[in-house]
Amino acid sequence: DTAVSQTPKYLVTQMGNDKSIKCEQNLGHDTMYWYKQDSKKFLKIMFSYNNKELIINETVPNRFSPKSPDKAHLNLHINSLELGDSAVYFCASSQDQRGSSYNEQFFGPGTRLTVL
Amino acid sequence: LAKTTQPISMDSYEGQEVNITCSHNNIATNDYITWYQQFPSQGPRFIIQGYKTKVTNEVASLFIPADRKSSTLSLPRVSLSDTAVYYCLVGMLGTGRRALTFGSGTRLQVQP
Numbered sequence: 001d002t003a004v005s006q007t008p009k010y011l012v013t014q015m016g017n018d019k020s021i022k023c024e025q026n027l028g029h030d031t032m033y034w035y036k037q038d039s040k041k042f043l044k045i046m047f048s049y050n051n052k053e054l055i056i057n058e059t060v061p062n063r064f065s066p067k068s069p070d071k072a073h074l075n076l077h078i079n080s081l082e083l084g085d086s087a088v089y090f091c092a093s094s095q096d097q098r099g100s101s102y103n104e105q106f107f108g109p110g111t112r113l114t115v116l
Numbered sequence: 117l118a119k120t121t122q123p124i125s126m127d128s129y130e131g132q133e134v135n136i137t138c139s140h141n142n143i144a145t146n147d148y149i150t151w152y153q154q155f156p157s158q159g160p161r162f163i164i165q166g167y168k169t170k171v172t173n174e175v176a177s178l179f180i181p182a183d184r185k186s187s188t189l190s191l192p193r194v195s196l197s198d199t200a201v202y203y204c205l206v207g208m209l210g211t212g213r214r215a216l217t218f219g220s221g222t223r224l225q226v227q228p
Contacts, residue, residue, distance in 0.1 A: 004159075033216070041201065043160070043218035056216070090159045103150040103208065107159025 003027050004108040006091050012114045013081055021076045021111045023091030031055075032074035033105065034066060035090040043090070049074050078113075086115045120204045125223040134191045136222050138204030141185050149180060149187045150205045154221070160203060164189070191224075199226045 004025045013019055025032060033056075034046040047066045048056035054066065063079045074091060091108040121139040128134045140149070148167050152160035164171055166178040166187070177190040191198055201221040 035218075040220075042220060043203070045216040048216070092159065103148055103165055103205070104162040105160075107161070110157070110159055 004091055004093055004106050006089075006108040006111050008111060009109065010112050010114075012116065014116055015081055015083060017081050018077070018079045019081060019113070020078070021089055021091075021113070023074045023076070023108055025072055025091075025093040025106070025108075027093055027106060029093040029095050029106070030071055031094045032068065032071075033092040033094075034074065034076050035092065035107075037088045037090060037110070039087070047074075047076075081113075081115045083115050086113055088112050120206055120217075120219045122202075122204055122219060122222045124220065125225065127225050127227065128194055129227050130195055131193050134194050134198070134224060134226075136189045136191075136202055136204075136224070137186055138189070138219075139186045140204070140206045143184050143206050146208055147184075147206050148208055149178065149184075151176070151178065151189045152203045152205065152218070154201045154203065156200075160218070163202075194224075194226045196226050196228065198224060200224060 007022045011019060031050045033048045035043050036046055037043045046058055046060050049068045051071050052068045065077045067075045067077060078085060088110045090110045092105040094105045148165055150165040151163045153163050154160040164173055164176050164178045166180050168180050168184060171178045179188045189202060201223050203218045203221040205218060
């Protein structure tokens with residue numbers, strides 16, 4: 001059974017389009033994340049949700065909007081796609097970490113987004 | 117944020133022990149040190165976490181000196197399947213994004 005799953009795995013689209021990436025975790029975790037990994041392999045946090053509440057929102061263009069319908073799902077919607085949005089996007093989850101010293105995150109397989 | 121510095125790449129041969137050192141000079145009192153492994157086309161995978169001295173699990177050991185300004189991930193008897201990028205993170209998830217900053221990582225290449 002896949003712990004953290006993402007769809008689609010690959011996404012090729014034109015500039016200016018709007019697209020969504022879906023993420024689901026079956027681990028019962030309270031916290032979910034979105035990361036972006038660029039061509040240089042730097043992995044940067046974008047958003048974090050805890051029990052459907054946004055707790056981390058890095059300096060990300062407002063064309064990116066996360067949506068959490070329930071604590072098992074965190075979707076990423078991107079409006080007006082640009083060439084620079086091409087990257088691999090990873091979803092991750094962890095147990096509720098507030099006050100905890102445990103830092104294990106479980107990552108999904110990634111979604112490779114290519115904007116033409 | 118506690119910045120981490122790792123070697124960009126390392127080479128090794130099968131059966132050897134590999135030690136990857138991470139520097140984190142401005143580590144805070146509450147920060148933990150966490151290591152992840154990432155294979156090509158996959159998400160990172162948790163390897164080990166520690167606060168001080170030594171931690172060992174079935175995959176690796178983590179050595180942390182008393183001043184905690186660095187840490188060393190030790191992989192015993194590596195195999196070809198250990199070829200991956202290894203990331204050192206410093207912080208604590210419960211305090212926000214401090215433990216969510218992945219550096220550039222160390223690309224380990226294991227040869228036969």
